[in-house]
């Protein structure tokens with residue numbers, strides 16, 4: 001397993017583009033560096049290859065590498081960010097990944113797409129969230145570009161503005177979801193397309209960004225998870241590993257947002 005991450009050299013909260021961000025709740029940069037390093041160490045100790053891209057001084061959200069785009073096979077589809085403040089991250093990701101030999105593709109200009117932040121793979125199915133960032137039209141275009149069926153999922157609560165904040169898909173077709181994040185039809189589409197579901201609306205899972213996890217083998221890495229959800233995972237043979245990324249919650253992201261799958 002290989003991932004791309006971005007050390008928080010210039011991470012701060014200088015604007016508010018999701019409901020979790022508050023300019024009065026500033027980042028402790030030393031703690032952010034320590035927490036980032038811990039997460040990298042956890043990945044490396046589990047055999048994950050971690051590549052790193054330098055953060056640009058004027059792109060404070062660049063630490064959330066999951067939003068640069070989405071890799072499918074050897075094609076990396078670049079994001080078209082919704083918010084002007086993040087748009088230039090895509091060009092830097094293109095230079096970096098293009099330089100490493102990835103085939104870069106782009107959606108037409110202006111078609112908003114926020115990469116892995118809104119894309120979830122569950123088993124062999126692909127889901128894409130819309131409603132806050134990525135647009136429904138972009139999902140159709142993306143499906144055509146990749147030649148794949150993509151299940152559109154409508155997000156209806158601003159706490160879950162990206163699909164990866166409320167839906168975690170496993171390789172075996174299991175899903176972990178915060179079901180209040182979706183409209184009725186989309187919740188049904190998730191049930192219809194995933195093999196088994198662990199559902200949560202526990203306050204600890206919401207505040208702890210529990211669905212914003214990364215799986216490495218049988219380990220589920222996240223910031224915080226409720227005892228109830230932990231029990232559900234342990235019954236399925238998974239061990240939950242909590243890593244403190246509290247400084248990154250201030251920007252509205254957790255473990256998954258900091259980790260782009262390559």
Ligand code: ARG
Nearest residue numbers: 018064066117162251253257
């Ligand atoms: N502040 C960032 C934004 O609002 C956080 C992105 C979180 N990333 C994610 N994959 N959910 O765009």
